[in-house]
Amino acid sequence: MPTTSAVTYNTGINAPGGPVEFLTLRYDMTFGGTPVAAGEISSLINGLRVVLNGEVVHDFQAGYANSGTAGASQYNYMLNHIGGRCVEDATEVVAVREGYINIPLGRQTPAGVNRYEITVDWAATKAAATITSGSLSWWLRFNDGIENHLGSSSHIIFEFRITRASSC
8 A cells, every 4th residue: 555655566366257347446545644635546656567367458657656746647647548547535534545446458358267466656645644544455347348458558559449330
């Protein structure tokens, strides 16, 4: 979890196969003070990488991320442009942060067990914003209707399959 110094978070998840639309990070954190000035928790993401069965399927590296960012973060801005989203619940207590980061994957994963390796590089929070409690959880959203393959690598390459009806 983010803290008053930069930290790297790594986790691995085994999941079943199928049509994966989104990988979602759900966070629910309480800090000792305001963690970011006038923005959401995604302002603290310096990098986020997702490797699925040995293939990099999402790789974001910020030029710079910090707790002083106002408005949408670099990561939030990028996700909105590729069909993802960062949503944070508004509360009157700015030290309490609950939200979701939806990362579009658009992958048909093979049957059986699939391995997701996730690395998040967190920037430091404001000095008084020591984490006091909270959780990070990862979810997959399966969707049998997905038609797009979408990946974000360090080269930002996107692939789309467009289905058109032919006219007679």
